[in-house]
Amino acid sequence: NAGVTQTPKFQVLKTGQSMTLQCAQDMNHEYMSWYRQDPGMGLRLIHYSVGAGITDQGEVPNGYNVSRSTTEDFPLRLLSAAPSQTSVYFCASSYSNPRNGYTFGSGTRLTVV
Amino acid sequence: KQEVTQIPAALSVPEGENLVLNCSFTDSAIYNLQWFRQDPGKGLTSLLLIQSSQREQTSGRLNASLDKSSGRSTLYIAASQPGDSATYLCSGGGADGLTFGKGTHLIIQP
Numbered sequence: 001n002a003g004v005t006q007t008p009k010f011q012v013l014k015t016g017q018s019m020t021l022q023c024a025q026d027m028n029h030e031y032m033s034w035y036r037q038d039p040g041m042g043l044r045l046i047h048y049s050v051g052a053g054i055t056d057q058g059e060v061p062n063g064y065n066v067s068r069s070t071t072e073d074f075p076l077r078l079l080s081a082a083p084s085q086t087s088v089y090f091c092a093s094s095y096s097n098p099r100n101g102y103t104f105g106s107g108t109r110l111t112v113v
Numbered sequence: 114k115q116e117v118t119q120i121p122a123a124l125s126v127p128e129g130e131n132l133v134l135n136c137s138f139t140d141s142a143i144y145n146l147q148w149f150r151q152d153p154g155k156g157l158t159s160l161l162l163i164q165s166s167q168r169e170q171t172s173g174r175l176n177a178s179l180d181k182s183s184g185r186s187t188l189y190i191a192a193s194q195p196g197d198s199a200t201y202l203c204s205g206g207g208a209d210g211l212t213f214g215k216g217t218h219l220i221i222q223p
Binding site: 031033040044048050056058092100101102103106107 | 144149156162202208209211213214215216
């Protein structure tokens with residue numbers, strides 16, 4: 001039982017490049033979400049999913065795309081990276097009833113130059 | 114829109130003291146209140162989860178309370194130790210994810 005696995009752990013991108021941050025969970029959780037953490041801003045919700053095939057926007061969705069083709073995976077795509085997207089990204093998942101709380105991955109530290 | 118505020122932003126106390134971290138939220142229709150710990154450069158570790166129907170949860174030296182009517186939660190740490198030094202994050206949970214406070218940076222002096 002690996003929990004929530006995020007890859008890569010570190011990434012440097014050039015402005016305009018695209019990439020996908022991977023998130024996978026092996027707990028059969030229905031709910032998954034992506035957050036970014038910035039100094040002074042705390043953690044903010046980017047996108048979330050309540051089940052396979054269902055996604056929705058969070059507080060800061062611009063510049064990011066998501067899809068949920070399987071219960072296990074919830075990748076986050078940066079279409080054209082910008083320096084403002086330099087941040088630490090966390091993926092989280094929860095049981096079908098989110099009253100049970102969320103489990104977080106270890107994060108991806110992204111730098112856009 | 115849910116807003117979560119944590120007070121104080123930073124706290125430094127000598128080892129052995131009991132301390133209280135405060136969290137307030139604006140929307141009482143939360144599913145749960147979850148406290149996390151984050152060490153520098155690391156991920157989030159869940160400490161305590163209080164579901165909306167509960168009033169408190171305890172784990173070892175940690176006790177968290179929830180008062181939905183006043184929109185407040187507290188995290189009580191008993192007999193603090195240097196290993197408790199970290200940033201503590203409070204989050205209000207809903208079906209669309211979590212709303213976080215900006216955290217309390219705690220330093221326990223040996």
